[in-house]
Amino acid sequence: MIKFNRRITFILLLCALYNAPADEVVQSEQHDFIVESVLSDLDHPWSMVFLADEEMLISERSGSLMLVNTTTGESQYVKGLPEVAAVGQGGLMDIALHPDFSTNGLIYLSFAASDGSGTGTEVARGKLVGNELRDVETLFAALPKSGGGRHFGSRLLFDPEGFLYITLGDRGKRPQAQALTTHPGSIIRLNEDGTVPVDNPFVKQSRVRPEIYTYGNRNVQGIALQPGTNRIWAHEHGPQGGDEVNIVVAGTNYGWPIITYGKNYGTGTDIGEGTHKEGMAQPVYQWTPSIAPSGMAFYSGDMFPHWQGDLFVGSLKFQLLVRLEVDGDKIVAEEQLLQRRFGRIRDVRVGPDGLLYLLTDESDGQLLRLQPR
Amino acid sequence: MIKFNRRITFILLLCALYNAPADEVVQSEQHDFIVESVLSDLDHPWSMVFLADEEMLISERSGSLMLVNTTTGESQYVKGLPEVAAVGQGGLMDIALHPDFSTNGLIYLSFAASDGSGTGTEVARGKLVGNELRDVETLFAALPKSGGGRHFGSRLLFDPEGFLYITLGDRGKRPQAQALTTHPGSIIRLNEDGTVPVDNPFVKQSRVRPEIYTYGNRNVQGIALQPGTNRIWAHEHGPQGGDEVNIVVAGTNYGWPIITYGKNYGTGTDIGEGTHKEGMAQPVYQWTPSIAPSGMAFYSGDMFPHWQGDLFVGSLKFQLLVRLEVDGDKIVAEEQLLQRRFGRIRDVRVGPDGLLYLLTDESDGQLLRLQPR
Numbered sequence: 151m152i153k154f155n156r157r158i159t160f161i162l163l164l165c166a167l168y169n170a171p172a173d174e175v176v177q178s179e180q181h182d183f184i185v186e187s188v189l190s191d192l193d194h195p196w197s198m199v200f201l202a203d204e205e206m207l208i209s210e211r212s213g214s215l216m217l218v219n220t221t222t223g224e225s226q227y228v229k230g231l232p233e234v235a236a237v238g239q240g241g242l243m244d245i246a247l248h249p250d251f252s253t254n255g256l257i258y259l260s261f262a263a264s265d266g267s268g269t270g271t272e273v274a275r276g277k278l279v280g281n282e283l284r285d286v287e288t289l290f291a292a293l294p295k296s297g298g299g300r301h302f303g304s305r306l307l308f309d310p311e312g313f314l315y316i317t318l319g320d321r322g323k324r325p326q327a328q329a330l331t332t333h334p335g336s337i338i339r340l341n342e343d344g345t346v347p348v349d350n351p352f353v354k355q356s357r358v359r360p361e362i363y364t365y366g367n368r369n370v371q372g373i374a375l376q377p378g379t380n381r382i383w384a385h386e387h388g389p390q391g392g393d394e395v396n397i398v399v400a401g402t403n404y405g406w407p408i409i410t411y412g413k414n415y416g417t418g419t420d421i422g423e424g425t426h427k428e429g430m431a432q433p434v435y436q437w438t439p440s441i442a443p444s445g446m447a448f449y450s451g452d453m454f455p456h457w458q459g460d461l462f463v464g465s466l467k468f469q470l471l472v473r474l475e476v477d478g479d480k481i482v483a484e485e486q487l488l489q490r491r492f493g494r495i496r497d498v499r500v501g502p503d504g505l506l507y508l509l510t511d512e513s514d515g516q517l518l519r520l521q522p523r
Numbered sequence: 524m525i526k527f528n529r530r531i532t533f534i535l536l537l538c539a540l541y542n543a544p545a546d547e548v549v550q551s552e553q554h555d556f557i558v559e560s561v562l563s564d565l566d567h568p569w570s571m572v573f574l575a576d577e578e579m580l581i582s583e584r585s586g587s588l589m590l591v592n593t594t595t596g597e598s599q600y601v602k603g604l605p606e607v608a609a610v611g612q613g614g615l616m617d618i619a620l621h622p623d624f625s626t627n628g629l630i631y632l633s634f635a636a637s638d639g640s641g642t643g644t645e646v647a648r649g650k651l652v653g654n655e656l657r658d659v660e661t662l663f664a665a666l667p668k669s670g671g672g673r674h675f676g677s678r679l680l681f682d683p684e685g686f687l688y689i690t691l692g693d694r695g696k697r698p699q700a701q702a703l704t705t706h707p708g709s710i711i712r713l714n715e716d717g718t719v720p721v722d723n724p725f726v727k728q729s730r731v732r733p734e735i736y737t738y739g740n741r742n743v744q745g746i747a748l749q750p751g752t753n754r755i756w757a758h759e760h761g762p763q764g765g766d767e768v769n770i771v772v773a774g775t776n777y778g779w780p781i782i783t784y785g786k787n788y789g790t791g792t793d794i795g796e797g798t799h800k801e802g803m804a805q806p807v808y809q810w811t812p813s814i815a816p817s818g819m820a821f822y823s824g825d826m827f828p829h830w831q832g833d834l835f836v837g838s839l840k841f842q843l844l845v846r847l848e849v850d851g852d853k854i855v856a857e858e859q860l861l862q863r864r865f866g867r868i869r870d871v872r873v874g875p876d877g878l879l880y881l882l883t884d885e886s887d888g889q890l891l892r893l894q895p896r
Contacts, residue, residue: 233639263638266606267647267659274640274667286640287667293717294647294660331718341730344666345704348729356721357714360733 175523178473179485180456183520185492188507189218189225192515196496197244197305197445199257201278203502207257208509208517211241215259217281218517220501230283232274235264238299240271246306246314248275248342255279260304260316263288268295270334271302273316273344289344290316290361292333298322301334301369301387305446310380313347314340315398317384319369324407327366330358335406337370337384337398339363351401366404366430372446372463373398381479383434385446385463388412389421391438395461396431397479405430411438435474435481442467444511445497448476451504453522464495466511471495492518548896551846552858553829556893558865561880562591562598565888569869570617570678570818572630574651576875580630581882581890584614588632590654591890593874603656605647608637611672613644619679619687621648621715628652633677633689636664643668643707644675646689646717662717663689663734665706671695674707674742674760678819683753686720687713688771690757692742697780700739703731708779710743710757710771712736724774739777739803745819745836746771754852756807758819758836761785762794764811768834769804770852778803784811808847808854815840817884818870821849824877826895837868839884844868865891 173184194211201207204221207228213236215228234242240262248256255277263272270293276286301319308314320327320335327335330352338361341347352358369387376383382398392412396404408422409430426432437443445464449457461474461481469490475483488495496511506520546557567584574580577594580601586609588601607615613635621629628650636645643666649659674692681687693700693708700708703725711734714720725731742760749756755771765785769777781795782803799805810816818837822830834847834854842863848856861868869884879893 231639233637264606265636265645265647265661266604267649267661270661272638274638276640287669288638288640288643288664289666291661291664291666293662293664296660331716343704343730344732345730346733348727353726353733354721357716357718359717360719360726 176488178487181454182523183454184523185488186519186521187516188220188519189223189517190514192509192517193513194241194496194511195509195515195517196242196511198497198499198507198509198517199245199247200499200502201247201251207245209242209245209259211243212236213242215242215245215283226281228278228281228283230276230286232259232261232263232272232286232288234261235269237262237264237269240269240299240302243302243304244306246308249308249312257283258306258314260306262302263291265295268297269299270295270321271304271316271318273306290338290340292318292338293359294332296321296323296334303367303370305371305373305384307373307375307382308342309375309382312342314342315363315373315382316340317370317373318367319387320367320406327368327406328403328408330355330362330365333359333361335367336362336365337367337373363400364398364402364404366402366406366408368406368410371444374446374448374461376476377448377450377459383446383448383461385443387442388436388438388440390415390418391440393437393440393443394433395435395463395474395481396433399431403430404433411436412440434479440467441465441470441472443472445495445499445509447498447500447506449500449506451500451506453504454506454520462498462506464498464508466494466496469494471498471508492516549861551860554827555896556827557896558861559892559894560889561593561892562596562890563887565882565890566886567614567869567884568882568888568890569615569884571870571872571880571882571890572618572620573872573875574620574624580618582615582618582632584616585609586615588615588618588656599654601651601654601656603649603659605632605634605636605645605659605661607634608642610635610637610642613642613672613675616644616675616677617679619681622681622685630656631679631687633679635675636661638668641668641670642672643694644677644689644691646679663711663713665691665711666732667705669694669696669707676740676743678744678746678757680746680748680755681715682748682755685715687715688736688746688755689713690743690746691740692760693740693779700741700779701776701781703728703735703738706732706734708740709735709738710740710746736773737771737775737777739775739779739781741779741783744817747819747821747834749821749849750823750832756819756821756834758816760815761809761811761813763788763791764813766810766813766816767806768808768836768847768854769806772804776803777806784809785813807852813840814838814843814845816845818868818872818882820871820873820879822873822879824873824879826877827879827893835871835879837871837881839867839869842867844871844881865889
């Protein structure tokens with residue numbers, strides 16, 4: 151799992167300190183910026199978190215976790231990771247910090263894990279000591295596991311109350327999204343130790359997996375907390391069309407596969423019963439055709455003042471960065487940036503420096519950074 | 524996992540049909556009997572269930588499941604099993620039939636499964652079609668997984684209401700038995716589909732694993748339903764001394780490692796606070812020194828009328844079969860049978876023929892059968 155001998159190209163200083171004239175300034179509606187390549191040669195990076203001003207973690211889907219110094223560009227692989235099943239869309243995926251990370255050092259990882267019955271999303275945590283993960287324990291396993299390499303979801307988010315959200319996909323088995331008896335196709339809510347919050351929406355119902363917080367979700371690969379409101383937003387992949395942005399509300403049925411704005415791949419035939427149904431939520435926003443969204447962040451820094459409160463979403467399929475203008479619980483405008491310039495955008499985060507960071511999902515993936523100009 | 528070329532010795536007919544005079548008649552307090560070897564050359568068999576009058580399943584800890592015709596002695600390996608981690612005491616362990624097995628063909632298997640963070644008890648089910656297990660899905664995973672090969676528990680039982688009980692061990696990490704935040708060291712209760720029953724004792728408490736039904740259990744490797752009363756009995760391994768028989772009651776704390784009749788191995792030093800404590804259950808019965816119990820059955824057949832209602836327990840350590848006379852919720856007498864004659868007794872079941880069947884936990888393990896004489 152751990153590879154030490156991979157070359158990590160570090161060209162941050164060149165870009166940042168000398169502001170090389172070759173940097174192409176991107177003009178956009180609200181801000182002009184340049185795109186710096188902070189790191190390259192990443193193997194399908196999936197997620198990133200900032201540990202401190204100069205330190206971050208980057209996961210690679212193949213199973214590696216890198217500890218990167220963003221000032222010096224030095225990086226090292228973290229040892230002691232769980233054994234991930236890198237199959238299809240699955241592998242090592244998201245990273246989240248415990249709310250008290252600064253004192254307890256705990257990080258959470260989502261990953262695909264296999265047993266003989268199949269593969270499923272799991273979440274483990276461990277204590278990061280130097281470049282070693284210690285006392286790793288698996289806190290959640292999406293059950294049942296199943297075959298195939300699709301729709302693992304896997305984003306992690308802590309809310310301000312300290313609850314952990316785990317987004318899942320339907321694993322390509324659509325009925326699981328409507329079933330409360332199975333985890334896949336839902337968003338999970340746990341206490342930080344993996345136990346089930348007593349106020350989860352379905353704990354008082356029989357025949358449920360009490361970890362479920364929402365359901366009818368096809369494949370959720372973006373989740374973010376809206377600053378100032380504490381609303382949790384998520385997006386999910388539709389089939390052919392019908393990618394959605396939703397606000398995550400306890401107990402909500404988001405409708406998949408009964409309602410969707412998408413169609414069946416190839417045939418273009420209808421799925422389910424249409425786009426609306428009583429008792430199933432309408433999305434806040436939807437993309438048809440699909441952009442294949444992954445990664446999501448509300449911009450909250452000072453470096454791009456006109457982007458404050460905007461929601462940024464990576465697009466795998468169209469290889470772009472989407473900026474959504476948000477008014478309360480509505481999306482009122484969309485701007486598409488960086489089309490096909492850098493590849494599939496897998497993750498989007500705001501750094502402690504107020505800059506916007508992107509990961510590209512490529513075999514020579516990059517950590518990119520948007521600097522205002 | 525699947526081995527077809529192992530010799531299965533079948534000497535049932537010789538014993539049963541011809542009643543060979545070489546059979547040694549065992550004299551015991553209530554019944555005289557002979558012990559037939561139905562099958563031998565089993566690789567550490569762990570559990571058995573009867574599918575029909577002439578058909579049974581036997582698990583081997585190394586990961587095989589055998590479908591055996593008890594009349595002809597023919598056997599075949601079941602294909603499509605989950606991938607088990609055969610480490611230390613763990614591997615493929617118990618087998619249980621769905622209450623509606625005769626119509627739905629579903630069987631449940633408990634086994635040790637590993638991910639990179641460690642190993643833990645899991646339960647999967649699948650549909651048995653011929654000698655193939657289909658649509659296998661993991662319904663439960665004891666979390667967190669951990670290192671080491673000890674104390675997986677792993678007995679399975681359905682009660683008359685259709686709830687599934689899964690017995691666990693503390694995985695050698697004693698504090699887990701008192702923690703409701705972790706599965707190990709408890710007995711689990713689920714619906715047949717793996718969901719959490721809404722009336723489980725801790726579902727309304729915060730910071731719990733709601734699957735937990737009892738806790739303070741060290742390593743439970745025997746569980747059985749008492750005929751006529753529907754009481755569930757279980758036994759568990761103590762450390763050096765203090766093996767216990769308990770009646771399984773929702774929400775009960777059985778005390779490990781705070782109270783126990785056992786001592787620390789080797790040193791013989793005390794464990795915890797003694798043998799009694801408010802709020803922690805006393806065992807119905809305890810063995811000091813430990814017998815290392817595994818397997819358990821209430822005798823309910825017609826072949827040994829004086830054994831009706833007695834509780835039979837296998838002993839690994841002393842290689843014997845224990846017969847306990849039960850009066851309501853008390854054990855009033857113990858008889859030890861077959862001392863060191865056949866090896867470590869791993870499982871004890873009553874067949875549909877009313878005979879008592881045993882498995883010996885040896886590299887040349889046997890399926891034994893007690894016939895009255």
